[in-house]
Amino acid sequence: MSHSRFGPGNLPAIALATGAGLLLCAVANTLARSTDGYPMVLYWLGVLLIAAPIFYRLTASAATPAERLALVCLLGLALFGVKVLRDAPLFTFSDELVHAFNANQIGDHHHLFEANSILKATPYYPGLEGATSSLMAITGLSSYSAGMIVVGFARLTMIGALYLLFLRVGGSARVAGLAAAIYTCNFNFLFWGAQYSYESLALPLLVIIMMALAEREAVRREALRAWAVPVVVAITAVLVTHHLTSYATVGILLALSLAYWYVKRSWQPPNPWRFAIFAGVLAAAWLLIVASSTIGYLSPVLSGAVKAIFHTLSGEAPPRQLFQKGNPAVGATPFAARAVAVLAIAVLLAGLPFGLREVWRRHRKQPFALVFGLAALAFFATLALRLAPAAWETGNRAGEFLFVGLAFVLAYAVLAAMRRWSSRPRLTRALLTAAISLALIGDAISGWPWDAQLARPLKVSASGKTIVSPPLAMAEWAAHDIAKGRFAAPTADANLLLVPGNKAVLAGPYPDVEDILEDPQLGGWQLPLLRRHKLRYVVSDRRPASSDGLRGYYFSTGGSTEGRLPRGVTAKFETVPGAARVYSNGPITVFDLKGRP
Amino acid sequence: MRGHRDLRIAAALALVCALLAPLLPVEALSLLFALPLACFLPGYALAAATFARRPIERPQLLLLSLGLSLCVLALGALLLNYLPGGIGPVSWAVLLVLVVLNGCRVAALRRPNARAGAGAATKSSLRLSGTAAGLLIGALLCTTAALALTFTTTSAKHADGFTALWLLPPTPRDAPQGGARIGVNSEEQKPVSYRLQVRVGDRPGENVRRFSLDPGETRVLKLGPSASASGEAVAVRALLFRGEKPANAYRRVSGWLAEPSP
Numbered sequence: 055m056s057h058s059r060f061g062p063g064n065l066p067a068i069a070l071a072t073g074a075g076l077l078l079c080a081v082a083n084t085l086a087r088s089t090d091g092y093p094m095v096l097y098w099l100g101v102l103l104i105a106a107p108i109f110y111r112l113t114a115s116a117a118t119p120a121e122r123l124a125l126v127c128l129l130g131l132a133l134f135g136v137k138v139l140r141d142a143p144l145f146t147f148s149d150e151l152v153h154a155f156n157a158n159q160i161g162d163h164h165h166l167f168e169a170n171s172i173l174k175a176t177p178y179y180p181g182l183e184g185a186t187s188s189l190m191a192i193t194g195l196s197s198y199s200a201g202m203i204v205v206g207f208a209r210l211t212m213i214g215a216l217y218l219l220f221l222r223v224g225g226s227a228r229v230a231g232l233a234a235a236i237y238t239c240n241f242n243f244l245f246w247g248a249q250y251s252y253e254s255l256a257l258p259l260l261v262i263i264m265m266a267l268a269e270r271e272a273v274r275r276e277a278l279r280a281w282a283v284p285v286v287v288a289i290t291a292v293l294v295t296h297h298l299t300s301y302a303t304v305g306i307l308l309a310l311s312l313a314y315w316y317v318k319r320s321w322q323p324p325n326p327w328r329f330a331i332f333a334g335v336l337a338a339a340w341l342l343i344v345a346s347s348t349i350g351y352l353s354p355v356l357s358g359a360v361k362a363i364f365h366t367l368s369g370e371a372p373p374r375q376l377f378q379k380g381n382p383a384v385g386a387t388p389f390a391a392r393a394v395a396v397l398a399i400a401v402l403l404a405g406l407p408f409g410l411r412e413v414w415r416r417h418r419k420q421p422f423a424l425v426f427g428l429a430a431l432a433f434f435a436t437l438a439l440r441l442a443p444a445a446w447e448t449g450n451r452a453g454e455f456l457f458v459g460l461a462f463v464l465a466y467a468v469l470a471a472m473r474r475w476s477s478r479p480r481l482t483r484a485l486l487t488a489a490i491s492l493a494l495i496g497d498a499i500s501g502w503p504w505d506a507q508l509a510r511p512l513k514v515s516a517s518g519k520t521i522v523s524p525p526l527a528m529a530e531w532a533a534h535d536i537a538k539g540r541f542a543a544p545t546a547d548a549n550l551l552l553v554p555g556n557k558a559v560l561a562g563p564y565p566d567v568e569d570i571l572e573d574p575q576l577g578g579w580q581l582p583l584l585r586r587h588k589l590r591y592v593v594s595d596r597r598p599a600s601s602d603g604l605r606g607y608y609f610s611t612g613g614s615t616e617g618r619l620p621r622g623v624t625a626k627f628e629t630v631p632g633a634a635r636v637y638s639n640g641p642i643t644v645f646d647l648k649g650r651p
Numbered sequence: 652m653r654g655h656r657d658l659r660i661a662a663a664l665a666l667v668c669a670l671l672a673p674l675l676p677v678e679a680l681s682l683l684f685a686l687p688l689a690c691f692l693p694g695y696a697l698a699a700a701t702f703a704r705r706p707i708e709r710p711q712l713l714l715l716s717l718g719l720s721l722c723v724l725a726l727g728a729l730l731l732n733y734l735p736g737g738i739g740p741v742s743w744a745v746l747l748v749l750v751v752l753n754g755c756r757v758a759a760l761r762r763p764n765a766r767a768g769a770g771a772a773t774k775s776s777l778r779l780s781g782t783a784a785g786l787l788i789g790a791l792l793c794t795t796a797a798l799a800l801t802f803t804t805t806s807a808k809h810a811d812g813f814t815a816l817w818l819l820p821p822t823p824r825d826a827p828q829g830g831a832r833i834g835v836n837s838e839e840q841k842p843v844s845y846r847l848q849v850r851v852g853d854r855p856g857e858n859v860r861r862f863s864l865d866p867g868e869t870r871v872l873k874l875g876p877s878a879s880a881s882g883e884a885v886a887v888r889a890l891l892f893r894g895e896k897p898a899n900a901y902r903r904v905s906g907w908l909a910e911p912s913p
Contacts (some may be wrong), residue, residue, distance in 0.1 A: 062779060065789045066782070066785075066790070067786050069790035070787075070793070073789065073790035073793030073797070074793050076794050076797040077794075077796055077800075079797065080796070080798070080800040080801050083801065084801070084805055087805055088805045088808075089807040089810055090808075101776060113871045120710075123710060135797070138801070139797060142798075142801045142802055143801075160728070160738055163737075164736070164738045164739050165732050165737045165738060166729065166732045166738070167732075180728060181725035182725070182730060184726075184727065184738070187738050188685075188727065188743045189689055191673075191738065191739050191742075191743050192672045192685045192688070192743055193682050194678055195682065203682075203690075204721070204724070207717060207721060208721060210717065211714065211718045211721060214710070214713075215714055215718060221661050255721065255725065258721070259725075262714075262722075263719040265714070266715075269707075269711065273705075276705075277705045280701050280702055280704070280705060283701040283717060284695075284698070284701065284715055287697070287722045287726075288719075289728055291721070292723070294729055295725055380685055431891045497765035511810045513804050514806060515805055515806045516839070516841065516867070517841060517842065518867045519867035519868070521837075521839070521840070521866050521867050524813055525813075528732070528815070531815065531817060536819075607662065609810035609811055610810075611810055611811060612811070613808040613811055634818070634905060635818075635903070635904050636818055636819055636904060636905075637815065637816075637817040638815065638816055638817075638902045638904055639814070639836075639838070639902075640813045650884050650907050651820075651882050651907055651908075651909055
């Protein structure tokens with residue numbers, strides 16, 4: 055056995071910069087949480103300090119493959135850290151509370167598939183919550199801590215698997231490092247993709263599948279079967295974890311099969327068509343036998359997206375406004391930030407033709423490279439969906455998958471630029487680092503509302519004690535003092551009634567609880583609907599943010615009651631015979647419709 | 652597994668972790684043992700078994716160890732769901748240990764001869780200078796400081812404090828006596844004094860309580876039952892006034908007294 059010793063390269067210095075960047079982000083979030091301003095410059099400086107040194111080092115030819123792998127893993131974990139620093143120690147994204155409730159239900163009942171009143175499809179894709187339950191059960195950790203650990207491991211796995219995938223397809227550690235780093239520039243990497251939600255586990259598993267297929271393609275015929283094992287195991291795990299990712303898996307496997315046939319004119323292994331069929335059959339069976347409620351959940355979203363595209367194209371509906379205003383306390387996205395976001399897209403677009411040319415020149419005989427090239431083109435097509443109101447989310451979600459291909463293509467654009475301006479390598483590397491950093495920040499601005507990038511006050515220290523925001527106080531009261539009974543509540547209150555409230559609660563338009571809670575008049579249809587769904591408690595919340603699953607959890611600031619919903623939205627329930635006004639904390643009032651014994 | 656040091660270590664580690672992780676009373680310590688058991692060893696054992704005959708490179712092995720472990724966790728819950736006892740600490744620990752032990756055993760049987768590890772044809776070690784170690788320690792300190800800052804609850808002088816008032820039937824323990832509970836919960840930024848006025852049915856006069864609460868403090872008052880002349884449920888109404896605005900009702904709740912159960 056040979057024994058080699060190797061140095062860590064620039065990793066320690068870069069790790070220090072990463073740590074300092076995380077500290078800056080923590081300070082910015084703490085200042086925002088303590089309502090001492092909204093220090094976005096400090097925050098973006100922190101993100102830059104994390105990412106830019108890594109980008110710069112990855113453009114160097116001197117870094118070893120091991121150092122590159124370590125650097126991309128550091129980048130992936132540190133950017134996940136940015137999300138953790140914003141929220142800890144509580145979940146504050148709408149989907150997170152839904153999944154945390156499912157995880158708590160597994161802990162309470164010791165079985166899967168317990169009902170979730172807000173998102174009915176989620177218990178039927180229990181992969182993430184099941185994984186979380188292992189750590190919760192063995193260690194006694196909360197769903198927050200266990201969930202963040204599982205997602206953290208999934209992020210580490212994803213970025214590492216991306217590196218190995220790109221290494222196998224591109225045949226170059228430099229390309230692999232750059233492409234994996236560029237992938238972090240996708241719209242959802244910083245926040246949406248890092249949340250405690252089923253896609254945060256399913257997407258890394260999909261990347262594992264792709265990596266294993268790429269490895270399988272490179273081995274001798276007798277080793278094909280061995281690589282089929284991780285592919286089959288990961289396909290099955292994706293299937294029980296997330297509906298959309300399982301369909302994306304089928305789509306990607308089909309695209310790879312066709313690309314393989316196009317290049318090699320063969321359906322023989324390693325053509326992955328058998329895996330495509332396996333994934334397709336399993337996904338269909340799971341959907342029809344186990345998770346049939348998913349059809350009712352996804353069909354309005356997808357059909358709404360298609361309708362919105364047609365309405366926007368035909369001029370029947372105005373296009374969606376980009377950078378919509380959110381929290382009035384923070385204000386609209388400033389012009390400079392919008393400019394960075396638009397420039398980021400321009401940078402990605404500018405690199406596309408050069409990258410595609412390089413990929414075609416070097417790898418046109420590789421099925422993976424062809425699929426990556428097509429995905430890169432499709433990514434820009436999905437940007438148009440952002441202009442159609444109901445199609446925005448579909449485009450945003452698709453971007454996370456398609457960016458895998460775009461990252462590979464853009465890595466070649468970076469290499470082409472370095473070759474083109476090889477006489478001034480340091481300047482070229484610095485400029486390319488600036489361009490990738492711009493893409494990271496610009497796309498993070500595009501992918502997440504400006505006013506939600508930093509933390510808001512949820513739990514606050516007062517005279518040495520901890521006080522909590524109005525919706526959290528209401529949810530904690532319900533958890534402690536209401537033994538049973540279903541709730542109707544606006545979205546933000548409903549999410550907190552799931553966790554920490556641990557209550558069955560309905561919100562939103564299906565059934566139309568939303569209109570009941572926002573209408574100042576008690577319409578004749580409202581009480582029958584509440585009774586039909588056995589909703590004993592009604593949460594009336596006059597804060598406009600109460601229907602916002604991202605912004606509705608926090609303290610209001612500055613004593614302003616401006617913009618509150620009319621008094622009637624609360625007062626109307628006092629006229630209901632037998633209803634008791636059981637809780638009031640100012641903006642939030644809870645009625646017990648069966649209050650009279 | 653004789654001759655396969657990596658497999659022996661993995662199997663032994665899985666057993667030790669499975670025994671200690673559920674027993675340790677401190678979550679952080681328990682996590683120290685649970686993490687390898689849940690997030691690394693199952694994947695390592697599966698990868699070792701799968702690639703026993705044709706070893707893969709170390710990065711691929713490490714990556715598959717993480718990825719396949721996540722798969723085992725995602726699919727393991729589904730398996731446990733249909734077993735007696737369902738999903739719990741013991742069933743999880745047993746399942747993970749079984750996956751690791753079986754994976755290691757299959758790997759040992761399939762490996763053509765005794766090797767140190769699936770991907771360890773070349774042994775390499777990291778050479779770290781004093782400066783590099785110092786920089787890494789600095790990075791660790793910065794990250795720890797960032798996490799400490801995040802997990803510390805800070806003051807927020809512009810956050811609007813508030814007080815909640817609630818009225819509920821008695822707790823199940825007090826239910827036989829009937830009556831009601833009235834709670835005042837202060838989420839104010841500073842101590843506040845209150846006046847609570849409670850009117851029960853058409854009973855003359857009001858029950859008035861004065862008290863002050865610190866931030867985060869809760870006061871619960873118990874109301875006894877009250878029989879009405881007509882036999883109907885007795886209404887109760889509570890008004891909360893803040894000390895600095897004694898004329899304006901600050902919060903209001905209303906309901907009924909529960910009857911004593913026979």
